[in-house]
Amino acid sequence: MAENDDLLPEFLAEAADIIEKIHGDLEKLPGAQDRSELITAIFRNVHTLKGSSSMFNFSRTKSIAHELETNLGKFKESPQTLNDPEIQYIRDEVQKIDELLKAKDQLDLVPGTLNSPGEPSADTRADNKELLPAASKTPQATVNATEEYIRVTVNRVNETMNIVSEVFLIRNQMVYLVDRFKSGNLDQRDFFQTWDMLDGALRRGVGELERSTMSMRMMSVQGLFNRMARSVQSYSAKTNKKILFQTVGENTELDKKILDVLGEPLIHLIRNAMDHGIESPSDRIRSNKPEIGTIILSATISGNEAVVEVKDDGKGIDAKKILASAQKKGLDVSHVTDDQSAIELIFLPGFSTAETVSEVSGRGVGMDAVKTSVTSLSGKVTIHTEVGKGSTFSIRLPVSMSLAPVVLIDIKGLKYAVPTSDILETKQVPFSWVKRNSGFDYVNFRDKYVKCIDLRSIMDAEEKSHEENMRSCSIVFFRTSNETCAARVSSFERNTEIVVKPLSGLSPNIPWVYGVAVLPTGEAIFVLSLAKILEEFEVTNAA
């Protein structure tokens, strides 16, 4: 058993791949010319799952796989008997195996999360507990099971190896340089010049190494979205609801750690949308809506955040009903002041009860579990809903925990950060380069005058003792969506890297502040969006 425990994480990772392949083949089945080849591939994969499950004593998984294998054998014999209901049957059975294995995965990796959303039914859990007493009891087994896997292409590994060898070469050149200097074969000027050059190359190399390593953790949301699509397909097949499922931004990449946890809250939101959001075809026709309901799952990157949204065109959430329901359940509603705060009651533990449980979305686990999962990733979940029109659940998450390169600037003695990616150039320019006309300042940039905002007059802070260069001005050139602009600051500090955090929900909403960061000195600084400052400044000016 101990040996098998060592292999368990590997099996689970491999099983996830196999299940993904089976689903891929199932997608191709309806339109395929040679169906027997696809059925054979599915048969072979199910057989592998059965064998491995047997090795780990997963008796329930094994028996499902066994029965499926038997039926697949029949389909192999007579492919013409394989129609939509049969394909759906295979899909459902594979889904069951997937859920069982995923529950197994969670049982070992996070022992305290048995009540997470979208968890398999109670008998599934009992099955796993019963089958794996050793795995859940011995500390050794838990340690083994916490091993995580990332699938990385060989190209990405080779790329990283190349950077490592470059960095190593630079280090050797540095050693050689120091040796030559020590032995008197190099004068001081040459030594420092070459040292500076090598130091610059080393910095670039380390930066590339960081990017390359971080990119290994980044995975596209495609696989996750496919899982959600299957869930919708399987639901549509079981009920009379007609649902069109659309995905947007499947290539968006997220940190693997985030992606792993995101699946459960997302499936819960989608099940909710299908079950409670989208109306029955007859109700939709009565409401002058298309008979087919639409659910759009999208992922986009906004600044340092990924926004994953589940949008449906269903009946929306009625704030009054939610409030009444919460009161009936004895929940604290004293803080409810408006519709939005009433709707947010659905996030309270205990809001979801047997009344709202259905076969699809209800397992007695409420939206509070969705909120808990998202919060555990330093993310936030918000709802926008309109009765009769539909609901949008937005999950905002950090893309990764990586550092953002910024330029620190000084405005009236206070430091601010501007993301390097927003900046075209920072420059000390003579005063004569700045011209004023029709209420605007303009500054010369590459032989062309561009609009210039003076951040020193925009910021409310009082002028602190600060020595400004009296002969020239410090200008940051940046690009908005359609033009190049400039911003005058008191001075430049330096380039650095920081972790940008969102402002607290109690802080005022200043549209041109991306977030806040803490410097190594302990100083909290605001990260500015120059393009949005310009937008705001122009609006104020126009007014």
Next chain:
Amino acid sequence: MQPDEILKNQLNYRHTLSQDGKYASELSTYLQITIANSYFVIPISEVGEVSEFLPIRPYPSEVAGHVGVINLRGKVIPVISMEQFGGRKESKPNSRIVILNTDTTASNSEQLALIVDSVKKISAPSAESGNVITLDNNPVRVLSGGLILESWGIKPCSR
């Protein structure tokens, strides 16, 4: 006019009297805070911690009710002004910072910071926030994070 009388005039208070005219006997633990010679109490359950004075970073744009942010061990917490309760704009060098946990909406639990002159832990009759209790024969108002935010019309938003 004595400070106590000023306080009485300032506050539109409701005593928590039981039917027989005596004060409710149930006691709660509070953090008593002093702001410019005025006293208030905050239920201890709302208080996250009390810290020595920390440098406050003002927002780049002035917004009523908001003083700025502090860095508390890597966590950036907004500082809410106590001017509505007699607090001054500028802080004294020996001021303290009180961190309150607010659970103002179902989906958000946020922390806020207040600048106060001094703090003391006390026991006093239980009362809802906004009510007035009697302490050493003086009326003292019970505050909460929610009440302070409400006084400025600050509504938490999701970011």
